[in-house]
Every structure is written in C-alpha cells, then in structure tokens.
Amino acid sequence: MSVAAMSKRLSGKTIVITGASSGIGRSCAMEFAKTSPDDLKLILTARRADVLKEVAEEINKEVGKGVKVLPVQLDVSNPDDIRQFVGKLPEEFKDIDVLVNNAWVTEMHKFGFRSDVCSI
Secondary structure, eight states: OOHHHHHHHHTTEEEEETTTTSHHHHHHHHHHHHHSOSSEEEEEEESOHHHHHHHHHHHHHHHOTTEEEEEEEOOTTOHHHHHHTGGGSOGGGOSOOEEEOOOOOSOGGGGTOOTTTSOO
C-alpha cells in the first residue's frame, strides 16, 4: 500500500499507543504522524508523563499541528488505571479507532498468569 493510500485510510482516526515513551512505541507514534500529518489524533501512553510530553513536542515540531497529540500517563499493570482510561479522555479523543498495545507488563501474576506457565 502506498503512503498516500495509507494516509487516506488514517485520516480522521484516533490511535492509542501504549508504551509510547521509548523504543517501538515512540517509533510507531512518529511513523503514524508522518504518514497522516494532516488529520490524525494520537493518544500516547506510558508511565513517564514527562517523556511523553517530549515525544508530543517532537511530533509537533516534525509534522506540525495537523496531528493532535495527547500524552496520558498510564500504567498498564494497574487494572484501575486501565478501567478508568477512556472515561478520563477528553471527548474528542474517546472514539478510538486503533490500539497499538506495545507496553509490556513484567508482573504477569497481577493478571492471573502463573510464572511457571507464562515466562519470557
């Protein structure tokens, strides 16, 4: 698929990226922004809010204000944070089209996985 076709498909979409403060998550955020720089909403989540703000500034500097970036502190290992996530979003960001579930939880026992069954 061409970049133009991908840009058209992403136009007007809202994308959530977990673990967006570094690595693959940060790279995904930059690539989405570059692919559809005129009408895109990115919700960037991670535990480090200060770093997310830096990523948001970098995106705005690189592609301009056509991409609306919302940095949101979120700890995916905290079930309460997950349950409250969408409800706390500004109205214009609540209709989510794409989830890039990039963040990893190292304490899988919190979600019912036994360490002898699920190991990395």
